[in-house]
Amino acid sequence: MSDVADSAEAAATLKAAADHLLGLQDGAGWWKGELETNVTMDAEDLLLRQFLGIRREDETAEAAAWIRSQQRPDGTWANFFDGPADLSTTIEAYAALRMAGDARDAEHMRAARAFILESGGIEASRVFTRIWLALFGEWDWADLPVMPPELIYLPKWFPLNVYDWACWARQTVVPLTVVNALRPNRPLGFDLKELRTGRRVPAARGFFTALDRVLHVYERRPLRSLRDAALRRSADWIIARQEADGSWGGIQPPWVYSLIALNLLGYDVDHPVMKKGVEGLDGFIIRDERGRRLEACQSPVWDTVLAMTALRDADLPADHPALTRAADWVLREEITNPGDWSVRRPRVAPGGWAFEFANDGYPDTDDTAEVLLALNRVDHPGVPAAVARGVRWLEGMACQDGGYGAFDADNTRTLALKLPFCDFGAVIDPPTADVTAHVLEAFAALGLAGSRASRRALDWLVKEQEEDGSWFGRWGANHVYGTGAVVPALIAAGVDREEEMIRRAVRWLEEHQNDDGGWGEDLRSYRDPRWIGRGVSTASQTAWALLALLAAGEERSAAVEHGVRFLVRTQRPDGTWDEDHFTGTGFPGDFYLNYHLYRLVFPISALGRYVRAVQAP
Secondary structure: OOHHHHHHHHHHHHHHHHHHHHOOOOOOOOOOOOEEOOOHHHHHHHHHHHHHOOOOHHHHHHHHHHHHHOOOOOOOOEOOOOOOEOHHHHHHHHHHHHHOOOOOOOHHHHHHHHHHHHOOOHHHOOHHHHHHHHOOOOOOHHHOOOOOHHHHHOOOOOOOOHHHOOHHHHHHHHHHHHHHHHOOOOOOOOOOHHHOOOOOOOOOOOHHHHHHHHHHHHHHOOOHHHHHHHHHHHHHHHHHOEOOOOOEOOEHHHHHHHHHHHHHOOOOOOOHHHHHHHHHHHOOEEEEOOEEEEOOEOOHHHHHHHHHHHHHHOOOOOOOHHHHHHHHHHHHOOEOOOOHHHHOOOOOOOOEEOOOOOOOOOOEHHHHHHHHHHHOOOOOOOHHHHHHHHHHHHHHOOOOOOOOOOOOOOEOOOHHHHOOOOOOOOOOEOOOHHHHHHHHHHHHHOOOOOOHHHHHHHHHHHHHOOOOOOOOOOOEOOHHHHHHHHHHHHHHOOOOOOOHHHHHHHHHHHHOOOOOOOEOOOHHHHOOHHHOOOOOOEHHHHHHHHHHHHHOOOOOOHHHHHHHHHHHHHOOOOOOOOOOOOOEEEEOOOEEEEEOOHHHHHHHHHHHHHHHHHHOO
16 A cells, blocks of 8 residues: 555544544543543442441442443453453452342352452452451451551651652551551441451561561550550641542542541541542542443543644644643643642742642642643643743652652652562652653753753663663553653654664564554563563554654654554544553552543554654655
8 A cells, every 4th residue: 555545544544533532622621531440449439438337329239230340251350451360359349249239159259259269368368458358357457567657757868758658659558557556347247258268378577577567566555645646647647638629649549548547537427528538539430331430540631631732743723722722721730839749859849730630739740741742732822931830840850860750759769668568559659761751752842852851861761771672661551651652752852763772662663563553562561571562452552652663763664554554444433442451550560540542642643643754745
């Protein structure tokens, strides 16, 4: 097929996709796709409501319908579509269905229970699952790792102080120290003895296991005055971080544990803080024919600026009403107050953006970089001043080594990773290639490729290239995402397309293209290197690969042509793409996301840049 025919088909595909995206814009100017996760969100929502005494049967039935719809034929639940069965997720789903009235001897429950027992039972589940069970007397608090509330008093220079944890982890850990200290046991209405094997998991050895034993001794006889003061201080810390929408950080884990902790400290469900928190959860609930499900988070800022960039790549004019409305909304979302990030950077003035509708305490460098890239491409009088503030904030948030973490600077102490408590999720926020690349690309787009911050970020990225030529992706799956982010940033920053590191990245992408022309990388690649660069082709991952190859000047290569044909061939009649597979990452190895707008915004950007490149004189 000739280049002319290829570009004509690509242009038609691009137009249909852009039209579809334009039709999804909210009247207020923003875009937001569903953020799909796994059923632990829904199971834990029911458990939270049971704990607080506010669970309703109609909500339970709707949530149970969704949970059942996600059970696989073998009786298990996974953490991502087509992924391996997960023990803890299956235990929590089973508990929720028991709460909903599903009989123990029902076929789907027997199948789930068989997997649970074969996998080691409740005894082999993760710490967070056993914490949920302990709330209802289904696990002994004494058999859980200890995190004392006195942690709140550790100074910021002392190891394991709350600011040594990533923002999402510190907001979860502080309320959990309260829960751990007060050790509630509220009725569940049934027991889960059938999920126990009777076997004990062998205890680990080492300094931190010994420290945990010491803390268990202290927990039996804490200093009463210090403990009471720590609980009061923790409550103040938690309440000070509640967002305008009732959430904590706009994400599920700190939200639910904060509500539990405050309730244990005497805050009734009718207290304004509690009422605001519970009512806020309703805004994160999606209902459809499959049931009721809870989003772990919402991504309107991220989705909006990616949509703006995609539409500009589709050649929508910079002054198009859809873009100016979006810019109006994004500019209002700028965070102008300090937050926890200020602890490490007290002299840096605010000027960033967060991921969610309401998250004024935790702007992040990744969203801020994408905001600057989007705003820089629209005509709006408010853009220059906001961009200047965003640049200053990003420059100030660089880590000592020149790279960028997402929410904090120099959040790199690894001691927390060694605690027995930390068996689930990333708990620190070190620099990563994808975030650093987005920041570098934003600086370059604004004419700042020669700045000190840009040069240091570029040097950091050069050092982080993997031996195979790819880059690791922290917030998207995985090396395809990382490489798709880094190559365009390096080219934008002035790296020659013929440089060996660019050629190595191109070869890696070409070697990992699927026979159908697309790219895919299974989320198992975070734990199993055999999956790196391997997986079912998806529209979003194909677009990431194409964006890198196009930046590298490969627009007329066989790999790009094959990739574009994949997008043309798999587009739905309504202009978007199907994408059941998850391509977003919450915690590598543990928690994943399916951004429902990824399947649209990234293909639009890739197709737009392809059409422009091949039609250029």
